[in-house]
Amino acid sequence: NAGVTQTPKFRILKIGQSMTLQCTQDMNHNYMYWYRQDPGMGLKLIYYSVGAGITDKGEVPNGYNVSRSTTEDFPLRLELAAPSQTSVYFCASSPWAMGNTIYFGEGSWLTVV
Amino acid sequence: QQPVQSPQAVILREGEDAVINCSSSKALYSVHWYRQKHGEAPVFLMILLKGGEQKGHDKISASFNEKKQQSSLYLTASQLSYSGTYFCGTELRAGGTSYGKLTFGQGTILTVHP
Numbered sequence: 001n002a003g004v005t006q007t008p009k010f011r012i013l014k015i016g017q018s019m020t021l022q023c024t025q026d027m028n029h030n031y032m033y034w035y036r037q038d039p040g041m042g043l044k045l046i047y048y049s050v051g052a053g054i055t056d057k058g059e060v061p062n063g064y065n066v067s068r069s070t071t072e073d074f075p076l077r078l079e080l081a082a083p084s085q086t087s088v089y090f091c092a093s094s095p096w097a098m099g100n101t102i103y104f105g106e107g108s109w110l111t112v113v
Numbered sequence: 114q115q116p117v118q119s120p121q122a123v124i125l126r127e128g129e130d131a132v133i134n135c136s137s138s139k140a141l142y143s144v145h146w147y148r149q150k151h152g153e154a155p156v157f158l159m160i161l162l163k164g165g166e167q168k169g170h171d172k173i174s175a176s177f178n179e180k181k182q183q184s185s186l187y188l189t190a191s192q193l194s195y196s197g198t199y200f201c202g203t204e205l206r207a208g209g210t211s212y213g214k215l216t217f218g219q220g221t222i223l224t225v226h227p
Binding site: 031033035040041042043044045048050056058059090094096098099100101102103104105106107 | 115142143145153154155157160162163200202204212213214215216217218219220
């Protein structure tokens with residue numbers, strides 16, 4: 001059972017570089033999310049999507065972009081990486097909204113130096 | 114608005130009980146509970162829904178007071194494997210759908226010693 005798969009697991013970026021975190025789910029879920037978690041803190045929502053072609057901002061969207069061309073994939077793009085983007089990034093999915101289990105990927109550890 | 118969890122940390126011996134609380138200033142549709150071990154993804158424990166429905170784990174119980182917008186997670190007869198950080202995630206009862214978006218508390222660190 002693959003579930004939600006994120007790549008890469010670890011990455012070091014230099015300030016100003018750009019990169020894309022990949023997220024794929026094989027559960028045919030409509031809803032997908034990107035969260036970030038800073039050390040010792042809870043998760044904060046970056047972007048979410050309610051279906052292919054539909055995305056919207058979460059609590060902390062600045063410095064990030066997303067796209068959702070298929071139900072399965074929800075990549076997160078970091079443009080002009082900054083040290084403040086050093087964090088653990090979790091992709092998640094849910095079959096539908098309101099009161100459903102949200103399934104998390106294993107996380108991507110990103111360090112910006 | 115981020116929900117507030119209490120206590121911030123709990124230290125137990127195996128077999129002891131613990132209660133972790135989660136409080137919100139907003140009207141909630143559901144409260145989700147997760148446990149996270151260091152360096153790992155959050156693991157789903159339980160959902161409590163407006164109206165009293167619960168979905169979740171056999172060995173863990175929880176309550177949701179809709180009037181006070183508070184939830185409590187009850188860990189009984191704790192085991193070493195219960196150690197980790199516990200997060201509540203709240204889903205708002207908005208006019209339309211919340212799209213499943215969760216706002217997470219700051220976490221409660223639970224340590225269980227032999």
